[in-house]
Amino acid sequence: MTAAIHLYRTLTQAASPFLGGLMKRRARAGKEDYGRINERLARNMPRRMPGGTLVWLHGASVGESQLLLELGQRLLEKRPDLLLLFTSQTQTSARLLGPALPDRAIHLMAPLDTPAIARRFIQHWQPDLCIFGEGEFWPNLILEAEKSGAKRALVNGRMTDSSAEGWQKLSRAFQRLVGRFDVVLAADTDTARRLETLLDQPVQSTGNMKSALPPPSASDVEIRRLRENFLGDRRCILAASTHDGEEAIFLDALKGNDDTALIIAPRHPDRGDAIESLLKTRGLPLARRSRGETPTPRTRILLADTMGEMGLWYRLADAVFLGGGHTEGVGGHNPLEPVRLGRPVVTGPDVFNFATMMDDLEKRGLIRRLKTPKAIGKALLTMEPPAAEALAALNEQADAPMTVTLEALLPLLPEPGLLQ
Template sequence: MPFLYRAWVIASVGLVPFFARSQTAKLREQGVPVRRAHEKLGHATQDRQGSGPLIWLHAASVGESLSVLALITRMGMILPRAQFLITSGTATSAALVAQRMPPRTVHQFAPLDAPGPLKRFLRHWQPDAAIFVESELWPQMLRRTHGTGAKMALVNARLSDKSVETWRKHPKMARYLFSVFDLILTQNDAMAHKMVSMHAPSDRVARGINLKSMAGPLPVDEDALFDARVALGHRLVWVASSTHEGEENTVLQAHHALLKKIPDLCLILAPRHPERGDAVEGLVTAAGLTCNRRSRGDAPGGQVYLADTLGELGLWYAMSDIVFLGGSLLPIGGHNPFEVAQTGAAVLSGPHVTAFAETYAQLEAEGAAQFVEDGDDLAETLSKLLSTPQDLTDMTDAAERFVAAQDDQLDIIASRLITTLKLDTP
């Protein structure tokens, strides 16, 4: 047992009261009931169900949690007796997972990485297999889970360059932790090589797929969709979603230019952080455009419809064949284009998409995505697509082909996990 691990265990015992107070208070401030907040201490609020195997998937926050939903669904189809437990750390991730919960799945807040919370958690849930997502490498969580005899995998592995260098400097600790995994699937070849350089067992490391590009379909309220379509009638619509501060003005500039050619065109603007609704409405007004607002109860309409609510992106994507994804005009890293492609819509994006570079490259090569540099470029690209139906149809058809190909890869990943974690045995 490496010295660093022993030191962390000792430190965690002393620090757990402070972390417990801080973490539970934070969850309660975000509207989480006190009983559920105490899941952080390992106190389960649901029972282990069924006689089949329990597969535990642990993710960090929103993106990581949503990325495994499609994987859970696919594994559940292959293993009809299996039960699934997904853990995460934030109130937002819990709320969004609840909206899209796969069959036979429950959510709990992840226990603190300390002896007491982990013992309670593992004693109650007794997972047969544990799948960790991306960079969720809490030392005691990994070793104590391994100690139960559960088979373990790391999927969608992705660590920053800084983290990679840190692990390389502590080879004993790295080997001690990475040896718990029966399988490590990385997002790409480069990360696979880095994992081996960090002393992960080379015979257990392989390239997988970026699960964030495989998140399950966004939920759509069919009644709300019907009402929105009635409200907008035959108006042409385009969507700008997940925009950040500094991007809305560019989007509004493009929309202003388009209105000169298509006077009844409607922009559905869904900022990444709905709490910025007041500020974004101010930008719309300052641009001289009329604005209806979702959080105010307005029906879809106006020159700009401000969709400043949480969990309704699927509804807005269903309203248009063209979606511009924000977080990309500025060096933010971009957002998940697969969620758009799943709806059969064409994807437009700024150039800064490092977080989903491979997915965007595949979409662009397939003809389902186009990049724009600024407001003028965005307006010109939108104008061409809206005035040339065949070009837009070519992009939406390409999006559907791309989604079908990714589905095949997800089947392969699910089957590999089931075999390696020995979940296919009676």
């Protein structure tokens, strides 16, 4: 064990007596669910499902959870005997995963990373395979999983230059934690290069697995109802997955185009009050989805502050402003959902989490990265839908990263019926 890991374990163990109080304070602030604090502390957990090989899939938030949900479903298609345990860090991801879980799967809030909590969690669930999504490196959980004999895999690994620089200072610790994984797969060639430097071993770039995610579904009845009662003959422009400050950029971009219907679907629906205040300050007529308000042809903006309806908003939109590219530290969001639904997409320039994908899509003419409200507004009002040939080529390649990942993971699973 390296000195850095030893120090981390010592500090996290020392913090353990204070975590219960911290979780309650976070719950009062709306950052945790009171009813799920025990899950964060690995206490009073559900019984392990009897029999079968258990695969634990862990991701931080919404994007990683969607990816791992699709991966879990693909694993079940290959191995129906599997039991799946999903964990994630945020309430938003928990609300997304809950109703979408397949049979033989459960979701828990991710356990806090102290030695005792990690030990309780691993000993209780006894996973056969632990899959960590994108960049979730929690030392105590990783070490306890290794100690238990579980196989470990990093899938769709993503690492920015700044993260790599930070880990370079702790390269021995990183090698001790991730270098012993059974499978390490990167989402792009830049991440693969950074991981190879840190680990001093080859790392395969599969491509971004999010390309294999199907576009979110939507009710045909609801699409027709909103087209008739809200949009009418108006052009509709969607601001999707926006963060603080990006709604103002979107509104500035379309100022003066009063004959256009707008939909704002924030990344975090709990920001609805703040966005409503912004819209009222600007004197814009709105309807708020979370309150069940019905938009009419006189409604300028539908504030879509709900979960699980992005497929509906994408299908109503003629063009999409994708958030995350104008907010420091976010690094952009996955553009493939609206692109694959045939929508022209504009996003901001700061998309480091999807740099390789954005480069490729922009070369194909499927997205545009723009900075100023003036340029964004002009593009949203004039861009044509993606060419059918470009979309067909994209869809042909979309499933390859998922296929390669499955081929790497399946050999790590014990054969059905073998004693564990």
